[in-house]
Amino acid sequence: MTDGPLLTVQGLVCGYGSVPVCGPVTASVDAGDVLGIVGFNGAGKSTVARTMIGRQPALDGESRFRGLLIDDRAASFRAAVACVFDQDAFFPSLTVAEHLELVARGHGVPDPAGAVERELDAFGVIAVADALPTELSSGQRRRLLLAAGFVRPRDLLVLDEPEQRLDPVMQQVLGGRIRAVAADGCAVVLVTHSPDLLRATATSCLLIDDEVRPVPVDAGAALISGTRR
Numbered sequence: 001m002t003d004g005p006l007l008t009v010q011g012l013v014c015g016y017g018s019v020p021v022c023g024p025v026t027a028s029v030d031a032g033d034v035l036g037i038v039g040f041n042g043a044g045k046s047t048v049a050r051t052m053i054g055r056q057p058a059l060d061g062e063s064r065f066r067g068l069l070i071d072d073r074a075a076s077f078r079a080a081v082a083c084v085f086d087q088d089a090f091f092p093s094l095t096v097a098e099h100l101e102l103v104a105r106g107h108g109v110p111d112p113a114g115a116v117e118r119e120l121d122a123f124g125v126i127a128v129a130d131a132l133p134t135e136l137s138s139g140q141r142r143r144l145l146l147a148a149g150f151v152r153p154r155d156l157l158v159l160d161e162p163e164q165r166l167d168p169v170m171q172q173v174l175g176g177r178i179r180a181v182a183a184d185g186c187a188v189v190l191v192t193h194s195p196d197l198l199r200a201t202a203t204s205c206l207l208i209d210d211e212v213r214p215v216p217v218d219a220g221a222a223l224i225s226g227t228r229r
């Protein structure tokens, strides 16, 4: 463990081939912080989030976790970092509860049954605990993906537009869960189009554009709600 921010990104150029999708990114996230990432469709938010944690190679610059250059293949990094991206990937023959149990046991949660029960309850999927993925609505599949991100221990949580397909009540619940894990010392990177979720959770905000720059959380919320340009 090193002192200082958990995640540090310096001059990170993110893109495809040799073409950047946005300006270079410099940011840091401390334990307990929630960094909101905002911008218009296609600005590069998901690309930045993936590149920050080594899911896709950077064109330039660097990203460090606990002071070390990120190697997303390292078991210690994968144990510390939970991600929920917009990729539904389920085992077709495992139920909702079994998915969560698999994740909890795989990450050595001391009371996996209790942890599964808690997340089933928090994400409102108790009624479909025994359902297979093909028997879920799109919002229920989203809830399952999110529950899988919260059922396991992590020091850094990366959420890419987690509000997608959630009803307004569940969006509020999600905000509460994000605040709770941050209060517990987890660092969070939150890509979002929701001004409410941003305001409810973020402690800092990064605007992704041709030039990437930090903006106050309220200004970021106003930008994505269209009340400010």
Ligand SMILES: Nc1ncnc2c1ncn2[C@@H]1O[C@H](COP(=O)(O)OP(=O)(O)OP(=O)(O)O)[C@@H](O)[C@H]1O
Binding pocket: 016, 021, 039, 040, 041, 042, 043, 044, 045, 046, 047, 048
């Ligand atoms: N695999 C890929 N190969 C090449 N270009 C890509 C790829 N994925 C995304 N892009 C392009 O990179 C740019 C940024 O995409 P990205 O998904 O990061 O944007 P975003 O800000 O997350 O958008 P949204 O708000 O719509 O989710 C877009 O122009 C997109 O077309």
